[in-house]
Amino acid sequence: MRYYELLYIVNPNLEDDKVNNIIDEIGNEINKSKVSIINHYLWGKKRLAYPIKNNKYGTYILLQFSAEKFDFLIEFERSLILNKSVIRHQLVRLDEEPEKVENVEPIVEKDDLPKEEISEKPEEDSKAEGIEAEKVETTEEVEKVEEKEKSEDAKDAKDAETVDDSDTEKSESEKEIEVEKKEDDK
Amino acid sequence: MTFTTKKKYCYFKENGITFVDYKDVKLLRRFVTEQGKIIPRRVTGSSAKIHRQLVRAIKQSRNIALMPFTNISVDG
Numbered sequence: 001m002r003y004y005e006l007l008y009i010v011n012p013n014l015e016d017d018k019v020n021n022i023i024d025e026i027g028n029e030i031n032k033s034k035v036s037i038i039n040h041y042l043w044g045k046k047r048l049a050y051p052i053k054n055n056k057y058g059t060y061i062l063l064q065f066s067a068e069k070f071d072f073l074i075e076f077e078r079s080l081i082l083n084k085s086v087i088r089h090q091l092v093r094l095d096e097e098p099e100k101v102e103n104v105e106p107i108v109e110k111d112d113l114p115k116e117e118i119s120e121k122p123e124e125d126s127k128a129e130g131i132e133a134e135k136v137e138t139t140e141e142v143e144k145v146e147e148k149e150k151s152e153d154a155k156d157a158k159d160a161e162t163v164d165d166s167d168t169e170k171s172e173s174e175k176e177i178e179v180e181k182k183e184d185d186k
Numbered sequence: 187m188t189f190t191t192k193k194k195y196c197y198f199k200e201n202g203i204t205f206v207d208y209k210d211v212k213l214l215r216r217f218v219t220e221q222g223k224i225i226p227r228r229v230t231g232s233s234a235k236i237h238r239q240l241v242r243a244i245k246q247s248r249n250i251a252l253m254p255f256t257n258i259s260v261d262g
Contacts, residue, residue, distance in 0.1 A: 089250075
């Protein structure tokens with residue numbers, strides 16, 4: 001007695017009914033030989049790590065079964081390859097008996113194609129709104145800043161006058177010092 | 187100067203995992219670089235027995251497109 005696990009990817013563009021048909025088809029195919037199916041369920045629609053036949057997503061289906069004889073496996077795999085809706089499959093031998101799973105909810109990846117389109121649009125809208133809001137704020141800020149600048153300019157002008165006076169005084173004193181130094185040098 | 191290295195430990199031994207499943211992508215991602223290369227045993231510190239299973243599992247999950255062979259073209 002050996003335990004096997006078959007994970008196969010079905011074309012993601014197929015409808016649920018067709019996927020169920022394929023599951024039945026493959027179940028019947030394997031039931032021809034003396035095999036007891038342990039699990040056979042839809043694992044979920046997932047994003048592929050790399051594109052297979054130009055498909056970005058794939059519908060994964062898991063089949064676990066035990067078999068006494070195993071010469072039928074070559075024919076069974078051949079039937080999978082010939083099946084056009086099965087993009088890829090992998091048959092693995094298990095060391096231990098797999099647990100029977102019931103009522104599995106298929107996983108649907110969050111970054112699914114239709115969802116992406118929906119999720120992207122509101123984000124853009126929010127971004128645009130944010131920018132507008134920022135613009136409004138900035139205009140208000142600019143006004144405030146301008147007012148401040150005006151008041152500051154007035155202050156600066158006053159300061160500048162005083163500074164200028166001090167500068168001239170300083171420069172005069174410095175010149176005097178320089179002149180003195182030059183005289184000393186001579 | 188003293189050179190102290192962070193003590194390596196086997197992740198699977200710590201968590202009592204005896205079987206590495208190729209479908210458990212979340213787990214396998216730990217043992218792969220960003221590029222998708224398998225991290226050597228001398229870095230991860232996993233035991234030889236587990237590492238053999240790990241390599242097999244990663245390669246199996248690559249075949250069925252659960253993990254990338256390489257991550258250079260992320261856009262795919």
